[in-house]
Amino acid sequence: MYQYTSKQELPITMERAWEFLSDPKNLKRITPDYMGFDILSGADRNMFQGQIIQYRLTPILGIPFRWVTEITHVQEGAYFVDEQRFGPYTFWHHKHFIHKTADGVMMEDIVDYKLPLGPLGWFAHALFVRFKVKQIFDYREKALNEIFKTTS
Numbered sequence: 001m002y003q004y005t006s007k008q009e010l011p012i013t014m015e016r017a018w019e020f021l022s023d024p025k026n027l028k029r030i031t032p033d034y035m036g037f038d039i040l041s042g043a044d045r046n047m048f049q050g051q052i053i054q055y056r057l058t059p060i061l062g063i064p065f066r067w068v069t070e071i072t073h074v075q076e077g078a079y080f081v082d083e084q085r086f087g088p089y090t091f092w093h094h095k096h097f098i099h100k101t102a103d104g105v106m107m108e109d110i111v112d113y114k115l116p117l118g119p120l121g122w123f124a125h126a127l128f129v130r131f132k133v134k135q136i137f138d139y140r141e142k143a144l145n146e147i148f149k150t151t152s
Contacts, residue, residue: 001091002125004111006137010148011104018077020147021096021107022047030143032136035059040066049074052085059132090114090121107144109137 010017020026024043031037036058043053051071058064067087074080077098084092091114099106115121115129 001112001114002130004109004113004130004133004137006109006141008107008141008144009101009104010107010144012148014077014098014100014105016148017098017105017107021098022076022080024051024053029147030140032139035136036062036064047071047074047080053082088116090116 023046024039027043028037028039036056038056040054040056042051045051049071053069053071055067055069056064057067065088068085069082069087069092070085072081072083079095079097081096082092082094091112093112095108095110097106097108097110099108111133113133115125117124
């Protein structure tokens with residue numbers, strides 16, 4: 001089992017942060033183009049507990065993956081959790097928190113995940129998966145800075 005944590009401060013209100021994060025369509029805006037990310041269904045409403053969202057991604061060598069997540073927990077304005085129901089990981093549990101700060105908000109992501117295939121999964125993680133996860137969150141940070149016109 002692996003964990004990735006990311007924190008980013010943005011000079012926006014809690015309300016603005018929640019408005020952006022609770023709209024599933026915005027996920028495409030903060031995902032690198034090379035991921036070939038498309039939402040297939042479930043993004044027609046703002047975030048709610050029990051929501052099922054289906055995606056298609058082509059993150060490695062143009063090979064398509066289907067990914068299905070469920071929004072399992074929502075505390076409006078503060079956090080939500082998405083869990084993979086079908087996809088490339090054995091386990092994926094992603095917590096999204098918004099904390100108020102003196103200058104705006106701190107967005108915190110905590111992802112716990114596990115890869116399939118035992119030792120081959122460990123090797124893949126060491127070789128490229130952990131770097132790919134970091135790269136995605138680095139891109140997300142830059143995209144959010146651009147969307148909210150900040151420098152960091």
